[in-house]
Amino acid sequence: MSHDPSQPYPTYPWQPPAPPPEPAPHPARHRSPLGHHSDLRILRSAYRWQRRTATLTALGYFTFFLVLSAYAPSFMASSLTEGLPTGLVLALLQLPVTWLAIAVYEHTARRYVDPLADRIRKQSEVDARREAAAR
Numbered sequence: 001m002s003h004d005p006s007q008p009y010p011t012y013p014w015q016p017p018a019p020p021p022e023p024a025p026h027p028a029r030h031r032s033p034l035g036h037h038s039d040l041r042i043l044r045s046a047y048r049w050q051r052r053t054a055t056l057t058a059l060g061y062f063t064f065f066l067v068l069s070a071y072a073p074s075f076m077a078s079s080l081t082e083g084l085p086t087g088l089v090l091a092l093l094q095l096p097v098t099w100l101a102i103a104v105y106e107h108t109a110r111r112y113v114d115p116l117a118d119r120i121r122k123q124s125e126v127d128a129r130r131e132a133a134a135r
Contacts, residue, residue, distance in 0.1 A: 039116060039119060039120050039123070040120060042116060043113065043116040043117060043120060046108075046112045046113050046116060047113050049108075050105060050108045050109060050112070050113055051105075053104055053105075053108065054101045054102070054104055054105035055101075057097065057100060057101040057104060058097060058098050058101040061093075061094065061097040062094060065090050065091065065094065068087075068090065069087065076090070
């Protein structure tokens with residue numbers, strides 16, 4: 001009779017038996033955790049694109065206006081119509097360009113970003129319920 005090294009050697013006959021081995025862990029989940037989920041990466045990139053587009057639209061036009069003011073003062077002082085300088089028209093166009101940037105931001109949010117965020121939120125709720133039921 002040989003001795004199994006994984007089991008303690010009973011020094012005394014009244015020594016309690018070794019505890020049973022721990023159960024095997026549950027099989028791996030079919031999905032990766034939410035932080036590594038591909039939908040979350042898609043959401044981040046959509047939101048990043050949305051911010052960049054809106055910011056570059058507003059700041060790009062404003063920078064264009066400043067560059068023209070600094071390096072083309074004669075162009076900015078020229079008149080489009082009698083008494084209305086080009087610089088004033090371009091300055092007044094800053095407000096509609098900002099509104100356009102806001103409209104693009106809201107449109108892309110409603111069309112692309114919000115549906116992705118809703119889908120991820122619903123999936124995380126389902127995952128939380130599933131984990132709570134498994135416990």
